[in-house]
Amino acid sequence: MSTPVLEARGISKYFADPVRVQVLRDISFALARGEFASVVGKSGCGKSTLLYILSTMDTDYEGTLLIDGEVMGTRTETELARVRNEKIGFVFQFHYLINEFSVLRNVMLPGEKLGRLAAPELEHRAYEKLRILGIADEALKLPNQLSGGQKQRVAIARALINDPLIIMGDEPTGNLDKKNSEVVFDIFQELAHTHQQALLIVTHDPDFAAKTQRVIEMEDGRIIR
Numbered sequence: 001m002s003t004p005v006l007e008a009r010g011i012s013k014y015f016a017d018p019v020r021v022q023v024l025r026d027i028s029f030a031l032a033r034g035e036f037a038s039v040v041g042k043s044g045c046g047k048s049t050l051l052y053i054l055s056t057m058d059t060d061y062e063g064t065l066l067i068d069g070e071v072m073g074t075r076t077e078t079e080l081a082r083v084r085n086e087k088i089g090f091v092f093q094f095h096y097l098i099n100e101f102s103v104l105r106n107v108m109l110p111g112e113k114l115g116r117l118a119a120p121e122l123e124h125r126a127y128e129k130l131r132i133l134g135i136a137d138e139a140l141k142l143p144n145q146l147s148g149g150q151k152q153r154v155a156i157a158r159a160l161i162n163d164p165l166i167i168m169g170d171e172p173t174g175n176l177d178k179k180n181s182e183v184v185f186d187i188f189q190e191l192a193h194t195h196q197q198a199l200l201i202v203t204h205d206p207d208f209a210a211k212t213q214r215v216i217e218m219e220d221g222r223i224i225r
Contacts, residue, residue, distance in 0.1 A: 003069040004030035005165045005198040006054060011063035013049055013221075023049055025221045027063070031166065034196040036188060038209040041218035047202045048170055050218070054200065055088055055168050056080045068165055085114050089159030089197075093171035095151040097143040103130070103154050104139040111161045122161075129157040133187060149180030156187060160197075167191065169201040173208055185211060 013024035024046050031037060039047050052058040054065065056072050059080070065072045067087055072080065084090075097106045107126040111117060117125065130136040133153040135146075143151055152172065159167055167188070173181035185208055191197045192213070201212070209215050217225040 002033060004066070005033050005035075005068060006031040006200065007064075007066040008050075008054065009064040009066070011050070011053060011061055011065065013046075013053060013058075013061045023221050024053070024061070027221075027223055029216060029223060031198045031200055033165070033198055034192050035214065036192040036199045036212050037201070037214040037216055038212040039200065039202045039216045039218060040204070040206070040209045043204075045218045046221040047218055051168055051170055051200070051202050055090065056084055082114075085110055086162055087165045089162070089164040089167040091152070091155050091159050091167060091169040091172040093174035095143070095155040097151060097154060097158075099142060099144050102140050102142060103135070103146070106143065106154060107157045107161055109161075110158060114162050116162070126157070126161060129160045130154075132160075133157050149176055149183060152176060152180065152184060153187070156184070160191070163195075164197065166198040166200060169199070169203075171202060171204065173203065173205055181205065181208060 007030040008027050011024060011027040012022065015021050015023055027050060041047050053061050067083060072083065104123065104126055107129060108122050111122045111125065127136055127139060130139055133156060135150055135153050138146060138150060143154065146154065173184050176184065188199050192199055203209050216223055
C-alpha cells in the first residue's frame with residue numbers, strides 16, 4: 001500500500017463564540033494518489049471548516065493530520081506555508097486573480113513564491129498548464145478580459161503550477177453555469193486519471209458530486225457516509 005496523500009485521524013474542532021461549541025467530531029479518512037473525492041452536506045455542517053484544517057490553514061484542532069505521510073501538527077507556520085505551496089493546489093468559488101497582472105503572471109505566482117524554477121522555465125510551465133486547460137491563447141490578457149469560466153480555468157492552472165500532490169476545492173463550480181461546471185469537472189477528472197493528482201472538492205452541486213469516485217457526506221460535524 002502506498003502512503004496516502006492525505007490522512008485525517010480523529011480530527012475535532014471547537015469554536016468559542018462565546019460558549020464552546022464543537023463543529024467537527026472525530027473526522028477520520030484517507031485520500032490516495034489519483035483519487036477524486038467530493039465532500040457534501042448542508043450549509044453549516046462543517047465542510048469548509050474541515051477543508052481549512054486539511055489545507056493546514058487552521059492549526060487549532062484536536063487529532064492528527066498527515067500530508068504525504070508527514071504529521072502537520074508539529075510544523076512551524078513557515079514550514080506549513082511551504083507545504084501548502086509545494087504539495088497543495090487551491091481552487092475556490094471565487095478565482096482571486098490579480099487584475100493588474102496578466103493571466104500568465106497570475107499562473108506563475110505560486111511558482112515564483114516556491115522558487116524552485118528559473119523564470120524562463122516557470123513561464124514555459126505556466127504556458128503548458130494553460131494549454132492543458134485550453135486557454136493558452138489568453139495568456140497575455142488581463143483577468144477582467146476573460147469570462148467567468150475562463151477565469152476559473154486560470155485559477156486551476158495556477159493551482160497546478162507547482163505540480164501539487166493534492167488539489168483542494170471549495171465550491172469551485174459555485175459561480176459557474178452548467179456547461180462550465182461540466183468543463184471544470186472534466187478537467188479535474190483528467191488530472192486524477194492522467195496526472196494521478198488527488199482531488200478533494202467541497203460542493204453543493206449534487207450532479208458534480210455524483211460523478212466523483214467517492215462521496216464523503218457530512219452532517220453536524222461528522223462524516224456519516
